[in-house]
Amino acid sequence: MTTPYVSIENLNVTFTGGARPVKAVNGVDLRVNRSEVVALIGESGSGKSVTLRSVLRLHNERRTIMTGSIRVGEQDVLKLSAGALADFRGKTAAMIFQEPLLALDPVYSVGAQIVESIRRHENVTHADAHKRALELFERVRIPSPERRLDAYPHEMSGGMRQRAMIALALACKPQLLLADEPTTALDATVQIQVLLLLRELQREFGLSVIFVTHDIGAAVEVADRIAVMYAGRIVEEGPVATLLRAPRHPYTLALLRSRAHGAMEKVDGKRPQLETISGAPPDLSLPQTGCAFAPRCTLANDACKLTQPEANTITAGHSARCLRLDATA
Amino acid sequence: MSTQPLLQIKGLTKHFPLKKNLFGRGDVVRAVDQIDFDVLPGETLGVVGESGCGKSTTARLLMQLINPTAGEVIFDGALVGGRDLPLKEFRRQVQMVFQDSYASLNPRLTIEDSIAFGPQVHGVSKQESLARAHDLLERVGLAPARFAARYTHELSGGQRQRVNIARALALQPRVVILDEAVSALDKSVEAQVLNLLLDLKDAFNLTYVFISHDLNVVRYISDRVMVMYLGQVVEIGAADALFDNPAHPYTRALLSSIPAMDPEHRTEKAAISGDPPNPINPPSGCRFHTRCPVAQAICAQRAPVLGSPHSAHPVSCLIYEPESGYQAEVKSEVTA
Amino acid sequence: MTTSTSYLTATQSPAQPLERSPGYWQSVLKRLLKDKVALGAGCVIAILFFMAIFGPYIVPADPYQASILGRLKAIGSPGFPLGSDELGRDMLSRLIIGSRLSLFIGLTPVMFAFVIGTVIGLLAGYAGGLTNSAIMRTIDVFYAFPSVLLAIALSGALGAGIFNSLISLTIVFIPPIARVAESVTTQVRMRDYVESARATGANAFTIVRVHVLGNVLGPIFVYATSLIAVSMILASGLSFLGLGVKPPEPEWGLMLNTLRTAIYTQPWVAALPGAMIFITSIAFNMLSDSLRAAMDNKR
Numbered sequence: 021m022t023t024p025y026v027s028i029e030n031l032n033v034t035f036t037g038g039a040r041p042v043k044a045v046n047g048v049d050l051r052v053n054r055s056e057v058v059a060l061i062g063e064s065g066s067g068k069s070v071t072l073r074s075v076l077r078l079h080n081e082r083r084t085i086m087t088g089s090i091r092v093g094e095q096d097v098l099k100l101s102a103g104a105l106a107d108f109r110g111k112t113a114a115m116i117f118q119e120p121l122l123a124l125d126p127v128y129s130v131g132a133q134i135v136e137s138i139r140r141h142e143n144v145t146h147a148d149a150h151k152r153a154l155e156l157f158e159r160v161r162i163p164s165p166e167r168r169l170d171a172y173p174h175e176m177s178g179g180m181r182q183r184a185m186i187a188l189a190l191a192c193k194p195q196l197l198l199a200d201e202p203t204t205a206l207d208a209t210v211q212i213q214v215l216l217l218l219r220e221l222q223r224e225f226g227l228s229v230i231f232v233t234h235d236i237g238a239a240v241e242v243a244d245r246i247a248v249m250y251a252g253r254i255v256e257e258g259p260v261a262t263l264l265r266a267p268r269h270p271y272t273l274a275l276l277r278s279r280a281h282g283a284m285e286k287v288d289g290k291r292p293q294l295e296t297i298s299g300a301p302p303d304l305s306l307p308q309t310g311c312a313f314a315p316r317c318t319l320a321n322d323a324c325k326l327t328q329p330e331a332n333t334i335t336a337g338h339s340a341r342c343l344r345l346d347a348t349a
Numbered sequence: 350m351s352t353q354p355l356l357q358i359k360g361l362t363k364h365f366p367l368k369k370n371l372f373g374r375g376d377v378v379r380a381v382d383q384i385d386f387d388v389l390p391g392e393t394l395g396v397v398g399e400s401g402c403g404k405s406t407t408a409r410l411l412m413q414l415i416n417p418t419a420g421e422v423i424f425d426g427a428l429v430g431g432r433d434l435p436l437k438e439f440r441r442q443v444q445m446v447f448q449d450s451y452a453s454l455n456p457r458l459t460i461e462d463s464i465a466f467g468p469q470v471h472g473v474s475k476q477e478s479l480a481r482a483h484d485l486l487e488r489v490g491l492a493p494a495r496f497a498a499r500y501t502h503e504l505s506g507g508q509r510q511r512v513n514i515a516r517a518l519a520l521q522p523r524v525v526i527l528d529e530a531v532s533a534l535d536k537s538v539e540a541q542v543l544n545l546l547l548d549l550k551d552a553f554n555l556t557y558v559f560i561s562h563d564l565n566v567v568r569y570i571s572d573r574v575m576v577m578y579l580g581q582v583v584e585i586g587a588a589d590a591l592f593d594n595p596a597h598p599y600t601r602a603l604l605s606s607i608p609a610m611d612p613e614h615r616t617e618k619a620a621i622s623g624d625p626p627n628p629i630n631p632p633s634g635c636r637f638h639t640r641c642p643v644a645q646a647i648c649a650q651r652a653p654v655l656g657s658p659h660s661a662h663p664v665s666c667l668i669y670e671p672e673s674g675y676q677a678e679v680k681s682e683v684t685a
Numbered sequence: 686m687t688t689s690t691s692y693l694t695a696t697q698s699p700a701q702p703l704e705r706s707p708g709y710w711q712s713v714l715k716r717l718l719k720d721k722v723a724l725g726a727g728c729v730i731a732i733l734f735f736m737a738i739f740g741p742y743i744v745p746a747d748p749y750q751a752s753i754l755g756r757l758k759a760i761g762s763p764g765f766p767l768g769s770d771e772l773g774r775d776m777l778s779r780l781i782i783g784s785r786l787s788l789f790i791g792l793t794p795v796m797f798a799f800v801i802g803t804v805i806g807l808l809a810g811y812a813g814g815l816t817n818s819a820i821m822r823t824i825d826v827f828y829a830f831p832s833v834l835l836a837i838a839l840s841g842a843l844g845a846g847i848f849n850s851l852i853s854l855t856i857v858f859i860p861p862i863a864r865v866a867e868s869v870t871t872q873v874r875m876r877d878y879v880e881s882a883r884a885t886g887a888n889a890f891t892i893v894r895v896h897v898l899g900n901v902l903g904p905i906f907v908y909a910t911s912l913i914a915v916s917m918i919l920a921s922g923l924s925f926l927g928l929g930v931k932p933p934e935p936e937w938g939l940m941l942n943t944l945r946t947a948i949y950t951q952p953w954v955a956a957l958p959g960a961m962i963f964i965t966s967i968a969f970n971m972l973s974d975s976l977r978a979a980m981d982n983k984r
Contacts, residue, residue: 063535064506163623177624178400207399208562212606213619234536237608241615260612278540280569281610284589291569293547294540300505412884440886452877457709457899463878466895467885498703520885 024051025228026075026196031088033070033079040305041085044070046252046312048088049331050230054195057222057229059239059260061275062249065301068232071249072198075230076109092196111141113196114189118204120181124173130184131169134191141192156187160217179210183217190221197222199231203238215241236276240264245337248272251302251312254331258338268348269340270317271297311343319344353426354387355524355556356411356443361385361420363406367629379628380406382580383420385655388524393550393557395571395588397564397603399625402577404560408528411558412445425523441471444517448529450509454501460486460512461497467519478519485515488552489545507538511545518553526558531566543570564607568592576600579636580628582655586662596664598641635667647674716979723975729968737784746775748782748935757951768954770940771947772933776954780961783935786847787965790929790936791917793851798858799909805859806866807901811874811893821867828860836919840928850929854919858912865908869901903980910973914966921962937961 033045045067052058062068073079075090077097090097092113100108117123125133134153138144144152150169157165160183173181182202189197199218203211219242222229233239239246240260247257248271256269267273276282277295284291299316302308311329314320321344329341342348365378381403388394396404409415411422413429413436424442427434444467447453454463464485465478473481483493489511501509510530517525527546531539543566550557561567567574567588574591576584576599584597595601602620609616621640626632632639638648648667651674656663667673707715717723736743745766752773760768760776767776809820827835839853873879874897882892921938923929930936932943940958947955 063537161622177627179624207625208564208603208606209399209619209621210624212608212616213622215608216616216619219615235608237610240610240612241608264610264612275537278537280540280543280563280565283569293544294569296540296544297537300507414880414884437886440884445881445884447877447881449877453881455878455882455896455900458895466882466887470885470887470891493703495704498705500706500709503706516881 022053025054025056025093026050026052026230027089027091028071028075029089029091031071031074031090032086033067033074034085035079035083036085037080037083038305042305043307044252044304045074046304046308048249048252048254050247050254050257052196052228052230054228055222055226056245057219057231057243059231059233059243059246060249061233061236061239061246063234063301065251065304066249067252067304068249069200070252072115072200072230072232075196075198076113076115077105078115107141110137110194111192112194113198114192114194115198115200116182116185116189116202118201120178120185121173123185124181124188126173129170129172130176130188131171134169134188137188137191153187153191156191157184159190159221160184160187162187178206179213182206182210182214186214186217186221190225193225195226195228197227197229199229201233202231204233204235211238212241218242236279237281248275251308252304253312253341255313255342256338256340257331258334258340262335262338268334268338268345269342270319270344270348271313272340273348311341317344319347352389355390355425356388357423358384358386358388358411359421359423361407361410361422362418363403363410363415364418376629379580379631381410381417382631384577384580384582386575386582386585388556388558389573390523390556391554392572393559393570395567395574396558396560396577397562397567397574398577399562399603401579401625401628403580403628404577405528407577408445408526408558408560411526412443413439437471441520442522443524443526444520444522445526445528446510446513446517446530448532450506450513450533451501453513454509454516456501459498459500460491460504461493463501463512464516464519467516471520481519482515485518486512488518488549489515491515505538506534507542510534510542514542514545514549518549521553522555524556524558526560528560529562530559532561532563539566546570564592564604576603579626579631581636581665582663583637583665584663585655590662596662596669597637597666598643598668599637602640602642635665643668645675713976713979717975720975720979722971723979726968726971726975729964730972733784733788733965733968736781737788740782740785744775744778744781746778748774748778749933750774757947757954759951760953767957768951770944770954776957779935779940780937780957783937783940783958784961786930786934786936787917787920787938787962790847790851790854790920791913791965794854794858794920795909795912795916797855798862798912799905801855802859802862802909803866803902803905806863806868806905807870807893807897809863810867810870810901811889811897813871813874817867817871821864824860824863827856828864832857832915832919833922836923837926837928840923845928845931847930850920850923854916854923857919858916861912862905862909866901866905869904870897873897873900907973907977907980910976911970913969913973917962917965917969921958 028048028050031045031048035042035044048071060068060071074086075097086098095108097108124130131153134156135146135149138149138152153169154165157168162168162180162183176184203214206214215238231239231242243260245258246260246263247254248269250271256263256267256272263272267276274297278297280294283294297316302312310325310327314324324343329343331339331341332345333339361381361384363381365380367376367378384407398404410417422429424434424439429439430436461479461482464482468478468481469475483497486493486496491508491511531542534542549555559567559570571588573585574588575582576597578599584591584600591600592604595604605620623640634649634652638644641648651667653665653667653670655665667675755769755773756771758765758769762768765775767780769775770779805820809817836853836857839856840850843849843853879892879896882896920929921941924936924938925942930939932939937958944955944958
């Protein structure tokens with residue numbers, strides 16, 4: 021078994037800024053191999069974005085407590101010094117965000133931002149960096165790339181901005197790409213273009229990708245494996261085909277069933293009601309006993325409410341944290 | 350058609366002027382350009398389209414929140430704003446639920462006051478308005494004892510959207526326009542709210558105009574679907590018919606960009622490239638011709654006309670217009 | 686399903702009592718009371734108001750009683766706890782009585798300007814378009830003048846005296862308040878809840894009253910309280926220049942003027958009225974800052 025390129029072990033992230041501390045991530049284990057795309061799926065409050073941002077240590081260090089380990093290659097990100105962390109960001113791992121208008125600096129042209137990033141990490145001349153930026157723009161299929169390098173973020177359309185952000189992220193040839201809902205804010209026709217581009221670039225550069233999204237469709241288009249998060253934990257994880265066809269965790273099952281995609285068959289001339297999950301996600305500022313999904317789970321029994329389930333291996337590469345796996349087979 | 354449409358939109362147009370230069374002539378954003386469509390009583394009309402297509406502007410024009418540059422809206426046979434249907438009366442009949450559930454509620458008012466505002470404007474007594482508010486809260490699944498006297502910041506996104514729905518229903522309208530009303534919600538909450546919307550539609554005999562960018566949800570909830578591109582209507586049809594057999598090339602491209610949901614047969618090629626264009630200077634002739642996979646020279650010169658909105662499946666494309674100059678042998682390729 | 690014209694059930698008041706949460710201003714007050722700086726500033730202001738209201742009853746000496754022999758005594762002299770001014774009057778008494786006029790001239794113009802400026806700003810902000818431009822450009826003309834010069838010019842035109850300086854100060858403060866009011870109103874006007882209020886068919890007045898007013902008064906009020914200190918200093922300035930209060934009335938600004946030449950002989954005494962202005966301004970500023978912070982929560 022090859023050693024995974026990224027290995028997150030027992031990650032716990034607690035935010036201490038508010039009235040009560042909030043445990044946003046509660047014991048996450050995740051492994052990503054080289055050239056593998058793992059999609060992190062969940063709803064708001066599940067902890068997926070927090071997990072992703074922890075890999076680059078983007079949280080406010082004074083108000084966040086992070087324990088566990090995040091190994092990328094040979095380094096443990098949580099133990100890096102400030103200087104080493106600055107080197108790590110951009111060169112080893114890079115991130116693309118949901119809203120490029122917010123992630124790109126509005127007062128510099130996009131080309132200038134890419135050049136800056138390249139020269140920060142590599143010892144090249146301005147002219148060489150500029151040439152590389154042009155190549156990147158061609159690679160991400162931005163039309164008229166020479167002209168667009170001088171454009172400001174607000175002068176570009178949404179899809180182009182997202183491509184520019186991808187170019188910026190790949191400027192220093194990182195080996196790990198972290199994507200935080202990059203296509204959520206895009207139109208449908210643009211979204212599919214960007215997803216295909218990401219897939220293409222990932223194959224070409226052999227990138228490891230962690231792709232956070234709430235849209236299962238987008239995840240299926242790009243991912244090799246899917247990990248489903250709920251209340252700060254990964255509740256099920258496995259190859260994308262397995263998770264789609266034979267999910268075992270009650271939350272995954274309920275999530276897949278509640279989509280309109282599956283309710284199109286008309287019954288008596290009308291579409292059936294959507295299957296919903298009753299209740300709401302738990303308040304993460306309160307301590308949880310037992311399985312976090314138990315209050316909303318139709319299969320929960322007393323044991324579920326008392327003990328936190330461990331990850332049970334169902335088949336190779338497919339595991340779920342549930343005590344009632346017997347009922348979902 | 351025997352049923353008289355509840356809403357008839359004729360030639361509705363909205364141009365937003367941009368900054369004028371010294372000589373007074375400036376660019377114009379042609380947000381909505383001569384659209385015609387009907388909304389039948391008791392149906393859900395889905396409206397889909399991407400950025401710049403004008404669907405949100407259309408919603409606001411329907412609500413008369415912005416004044417149209419041209420065109421008219423006819424409600425139940427009477428011209429809106431005319432002698433038989435003054436604006437204030439029309440407002441009682443058509444209400445809207447917005448996308449941002451937080452910004453839609455006044456943070457200084459309690460939930461019940463927010464809901465009771467509308468009826469009070471129309472002369473209902475305060476006591477009766479509050480009672481109506483409580484009743485509606487019950488109907489949307491929020492216990493009045495727990496929620497009526499609370500403020501917006503104490504509610505979750507899904508709860509707030511239920512309040513917005515209750516508020517829209519407080520005036521007992523016949524039409525409710527839902528402008529991306531569930532787009533900002535988590536998928537599981539979205540499912541709950543969609544079920545609620547369908548229940549309320551049956552209970553109160555409502556008509557919905559459902560605007561959304563989520564094509565699956567639109568297909569699920571709509572009876573008919575209208576597709577918009579760059580300020581114009583390009584196709585209207587029954588939901589299943591349109592999704593199974595899209596006629597307009599843009600509709601095809603749009604529907605093919607829905608993610609495949611099949612890891613073994615992923616999407617290999619995007620149907621169209623580039624971003625939706627800017628409505629400031631729309632292309633000549635057919636507005637879609639610059640990105641259309643089957644465009645011909647004639648498409649840049651001649652603008653297609655949407656078939657009569659009363660026909661079953663009107664499409665705005667030269668392919669379906671005999672005598673338009675579009676070469677027929679290519680047509681068979683498209684419809685195959 | 687039969688069509689019903691009114692599809693709501695009979696009107697019934699709820700059987701159970703409603704769970705209420707504290708209103709916005711109550712939570713602001715709670716936060717304010719927890720803020721130590723606010724409490725400190727509040728105490729200082731309370732003392733000042735106490736002095737102003739009960740001044741005549743607590744003065745140790747007659748503030749108008751002059752004495753040639755008792756001129757310019759130092760602080761701590763027997764009978765003159767804070768010294769005496771250039772005419773031999775007791776400083777402590779004059780400072781206490783002076784608080785009445787100083788506070789009055791400081792607060793009143795701001796209060797009036799708050800009301801007038803808010804109305805103007807609301808009107809311009811909600812109307813938008815040409816009306817907005819017309820109003821705001823007129824306001825800008827006044828705003829272009831530095832406040833001190835404007836106050837002096839107006840006072841000069843109106844003539845000296847307390848009443849006239851109140852008018853000129855009010856006029857000086859209307860433009861900045863109107864500007865803030867217009868800016869906040871324009872923001873609030875574009876919010877979805879105002880749009881949906883328009884969609885119910887409510888008229889402009891009702892919408893402003895129910896939806897806009899409650900959401901704009903807060904920021905405008907905070908801005909206005911920050912002007913109180915400025916108003917006091919301007920008022921003192923006017924009196925210093927002889928355009929406001931006339932001697933022998935005690936008023937801190939006027940006292941600063943008349944004690945000017947005493948800097949060389951009794952600098953501490955000469956500085957006292959300035960110290961009072963300083964303390965009052967700081968107290969109001971800190972209170973205004975704390976108010977802004979208390980109102981800042983997304984509540």
